[in-house]
Amino acid sequence: MTTPAPLRDDRRVVLVVAILSSFVVGLDSSVVNVALPAIRDELGGGLVVQQWTVDAYLVTLGSLILVAGSLSDLFGRVRIITWGLVVFGIASIVCAVAPTGEVLIVARALQGVGGALVTPSALALIVAAFRGAAQAKAIGTWTAWSSAATILGPVVGGLVVDGIGWRWIFVLTAVPIVVTIPLVSRISADVRVGPRAHVDVVGAVLAVVGVGGVVLALIEQERLGWDAPVVLAALVLGGAALVAFVPWELRVTRRHGAPLVPLELFRARNFSVGNLATLSIYGALGMVFFVVTLFLQEVWRFPAWLAGLATLPPTVMLLLLSTTVGSFAGRWGPRWFMATGPAIAAVGALLLLFAGDEPVGYWWSVLPGLVLIGTGIALMVTPLTSAVLGSVPQSEAGAGSAVNNAIARIAGLVMVALAGIVLGGAVSVEGLHRAMVVMSLLLIAGALVSAVGIRNPGSTGISRSERKLSGVDSTPVPTQRKDGTHGEPPGRS
Secondary structure, rough: OOOOOOOOOHHHHHHHHHHHHHHHHHHHHHHHHHHHHHHHHHHHHHHHHHHHHHHHHHHHHHHHHHHHEEEEEEEHHHHHHHHHHHHHHHHHHHHHHHOHHHHHHHHHHHHHHHHHHHHHHHHHHHHOOOOOOHHHHHHHHHHHHHHHHHHHHHHHHHHHHHHOOOOOHHHHHHHHHHHHHHHHHOEEEEEEOOOOOOOOOOHHHHHHHHHHHHHHHHHHHHHHHOOOOHHHOOOOOOOHHHHHHHHHHHHHHHHOOOOOOOOHHHOOOOHHHHHHHHHHHHHHHHHHHHHHHHHHHHHOOOOOOHHHHHHOOHHHHHHHHHHHHHHHHHHHHHHHHHHHHHHHHHHHHHHHHHHHOHHHOOOOOHHHHHHHHHHHHHHHHHHHHHHHHHOOHHHHHHHHHHHHHHHHHHHHHHHHHHHHHHHHHOOOHHHHHHHHHHHHHHHHHHHHHHHHHHOOOOOOOOHHHHHHHHHOOOOOOOOOOOOEEOOOOOOOO
C-alpha cells in the first residue's frame, strides 16, 4: 500500500515548474562553456580564470545543495525554489556587468547559491507529486525537456557570443526566471517535514570549506606550484574540513537527528550504490564537455556558435530517448540501463582518440563519439535518478535529491579542477586524448558498480527494511497550503 502523492492535484503545474527551474540552471551551465575563450580574451587570466568561471559556480552549487535540501524540507519546496530563482536572477545580472575576472568569479559563485536552492527542490516536487511508474515517466520527461536548455545553450550562446558579446549570455539565462516565478505561485500546496526540521550550519561550513579548499588547490597548483603557501594552506584546510565532516554529521545525528547529510539514507543499497556510480559517471561527463568545447575552439578554431552546434549530439540523444527510457526503466527496473549506458558512453569517449589536428576529423571521430556518449547518458540518467530517489522516503526526498545532486556536481567540478593536470596546462590534441582515456575509465567503473550493486524493485536483493526506508510504509507527509495551514495527511490507497 503506497501513500498518495501530496501534490497530485497540481501535477501538471509541478512538472512544468520543475522543468523550467532546471532549465534555468542547465542553460547557465551550457552557455558558459562556449563563452570561455571570449571571457579569457577580454578579462585575461588564461586557463585558471576559465576553470574558476566554471568551478566557482560548481563549488557553491555542489556544497550548498546539501543545505538547500534541508531548507526545502523545513520551509517547503515551492518557497525555496522561489528564493533560488530570485538569487539566480540577481547573480546573472552581476555576471553580465562584471568588470574583472574576480568579480565574474564571485558572481558565478552567487549563481551557484541560487542554483543550489532550485535544484533539489525541483526534483523533490516531482517525487512528491507522482508515484510508481508515473514517477519514473515524469522524471524521464523532466530530464528530456530540461535538456532543451543544454540544446539551446551552446548554439544560442555561441550566436550571442559571436554576435553581441559574451556578457549577454547571462542576460539570456535570466529570461526563463521571469516566466517561472509566476507559475510557481499557481501551485496550491507545498510539502515540508515540519517545524522540527533543522539546518546543519556547521556541516554546511565544513562542506563548503572542504570542497572549495581542495578545488582551489587543484586549480591554482598549475599556476603557482604545489609548494606555494596558498596551495598548501588550501589543500590542508580543505582536507581537514572534509575529514571532520563525517564525524560531525554522526554527532548531529545522535543529538537531534537532522544532519546536513542524512547518513541513514546510505543504508538503502540503491541509494549508496547509485551515488557511488554518480560520483564516477558525472565526474567523467564534467570533464568531457569542458575539454571538448575548449578543444573545438582553441585547437580547431571553431567560432563559438559552431562549437556549440558541434557539441549538440549528446543533448539531442538525451532529449529523444529520456522519456522512453524512463518508461522502460519504470517497468523493468534501472539496473541494466545503468550498467549499459556508461559502457556505451565509454566507447564513445574512446572514439575521440581518433581526433587529430584537422577539423575534418570531426565527422569520423568527434561526431560519432558524441552520439554514443549521448546515447549512453540517455540510457543511464533517468534510471539512475529513479533508483536513487526511489530508495528514500518521500519526506526525505529533498535531502536525498540534494545528496545525489551534490555528488554529481562535486564530481564534475573536481574533474574540471583536474583538467589542468590532465591537459598539461594547455588545450592540445594530446591533452584531449588523455582526457578521453580518463573519462572512459571512469565510465567503465560506473557501469561495473551499477551492474554489481543496483537492485531492481521487487528483487530479492532489496530487503524489507530498505523497502520501508524507500517510503512504502512511511508516515504520510502533510501538505502545507499557501496560507500556512496544513491539510489532513493523505490516507493510504
